[in-house]
Amino acid sequence: MKKHNFSAGPSILPQEVLKKSAEAVINFNGLGLSLIEISHRGKDFLAIMDEARALVKKLLDLGEDYEVLFLQGGASLQFSMVPYNLMKENGKAAYLDTGSWAAGAIREAKKLGTVDVVGSSKDASYSFIPKGYSLDSDHSYFHCTSNNTIYGTQMKEFPDSDIPVVCDMSSDIFSRVLDFSKFSLIYAGAQKNSGPAGTTLVIVKKEILGKVKRKMPAYFNYQLHIDKGSMLNTPPVFAVYTSLLTLKWIENNGGISAAEKRNTAKASLLYNEIDNNDLFTPTVRKEDRSAMNVTFKLADDFHKEIFDSLCKSAGIIGVKGHASVGGYRASIYNAMPIESVKVLVEVMESLKEKV
Numbered sequence: 001m002k003k004h005n006f007s008a009g010p011s012i013l014p015q016e017v018l019k020k021s022a023e024a025v026i027n028f029n030g031l032g033l034s035l036i037e038i039s040h041r042g043k044d045f046l047a048i049m050d051e052a053r054a055l056v057k058k059l060l061d062l063g064e065d066y067e068v069l070f071l072q073g074g075a076s077l078q079f080s081m082v083p084y085n086l087m088k089e090n091g092k093a094a095y096l097d098t099g100s101w102a103a104g105a106i107r108e109a110k111k112l113g114t115v116d117v118v119g120s121s122k123d124a125s126y127s128f129i130p131k132g133y134s135l136d137s138d139h140s141y142f143h144c145t146s147n148n149t150i151y152g153t154q155m156k157e158f159p160d161s162d163i164p165v166v167c168d169m170s171s172d173i174f175s176r177v178l179d180f181s182k183f184s185l186i187y188a189g190a191q192k193n194s195g196p197a198g199t200t201l202v203i204v205k206k207e208i209l210g211k212v213k214r215k216m217p218a219y220f221n222y223q224l225h226i227d228k229g230s231m232l233n234t235p236p237v238f239a240v241y242t243s244l245l246t247l248k249w250i251e252n253n254g255g256i257s258a259a260e261k262r263n264t265a266k267a268s269l270l271y272n273e274i275d276n277n278d279l280f281t282p283t284v285r286k287e288d289r290s291a292m293n294v295t296f297k298l299a300d301d302f303h304k305e306i307f308d309s310l311c312k313s314a315g316i317i318g319v320k321g322h323a324s325v326g327g328y329r330a331s332i333y334n335a336m337p338i339e340s341v342k343v344l345v346e347v348m349e350s351l352k353e354k355v
């Protein structure tokens, strides 16, 4: 039976990407060798790394003042690398507390300086994005999370600021058009919306680096990675290649503006059902709803068993909400076809006849 996988991450990738990357593991580019057994310093892999780094900038419409890196350690390591590289000595930075991942970034930054939490929705179970916060010129940088994977909220506006704006875009990069030149640093674990687990995309504006003198582990230093062309050490070759295939798939399907149209259509379909079916309730404020992770609850938990079994019979998996939130979460990233969203909506409709 066809499966409809709504997992939050690692999440689905386009079928054609999976086929091509599987093929490359056996016989890469007809070389008679596996992608994962050739030298990362050889011309075949260098071409992949160069193309992937260039394509990221092309898709996001960023210029020569930005560098692209494919690192390891997940988005979680970026929680530390960002303050190591950007927090001035005895400095302070502004953070927006919009969910568990944002809170994780705050926890790490506090180890290196003062953190001003300029806005938080923690007391409201992170059900909205705080707005109207202010930043000041003493802040080394401002850190935010564009899409809160666990809670299902998404930032629609970002500040125009003279201080560097840093954004964790793990779960919505390449999903919508933004003015990406507003950001000085963007990072994203690939496994949500841009590739398999194993690599983290970092996009950094060169001019913000080199302003702090702090000693740090070499691997933490963005500049060293830039100087080595994102090959300071052995890069995660399979994850980089599969990310490149995913980026090409986005490009061949009309780039991120077309991706945004598809994503908006999918999200509208699902939110429309949540709003109009009395058996379900939304969990976050309407204006802050995520187009990537759609969270909702049953109006009556008594219906859980029957709804779960309807999902199972329809081949729907991965819709269980995060343990800290409960309820349901349907992750509808770039690779999710609208047909799968329609199947979920039909199941939600069919619950009416069963209760």
Ligand SMILES: *Cc1c(COP(=O)(O)O)cnc(C)c1O
Pocket (backbone or CB within 6 Å): 009, 073, 074, 075, 076, 077, 101, 145, 147, 148, 149, 150, 168, 169, 170, 171, 189, 190, 192
């Ligand atoms: C999943 C996620 C993370 C953690 O990513 P890892 O690559 O597992 O470290 C961080 N931020 C956001 C927004 C996420 O969705």
